[in-house]
Amino acid sequence: MSRIRVSTTVDETTLAAARALGLGPDSVMLDAALDALLAAHRASEIDAAYAAAYDRMPIGEPDEWGDIESFRVALHRTKRRAS
Secondary structure, eight states, X not given: OOOOOOOOOOOHHHHHHHHHTTOOSHHHHHHHHHHHHHHHHHHHHHXXXXXXXXXXXXXXXXXXXXXXXXXXXXXXXXXXXXX
């Protein structure tokens, strides 16, 4: 992986607290922070996609396979019989 130099200013207290975690050099912390930022952004994109899908087809509305509530009731009955 190629590396690039970054020069910026950050909040002194936040940097000191991050350094106190003992995760390694600033470059390792910055990589971890950027990875976490990207993961959080991707998770929010996925959440938004699910929200949009449920807006288009609410979970309580039946589709060509039936409806979720009937499935859950049948599943619960099956579990009770099995125990």
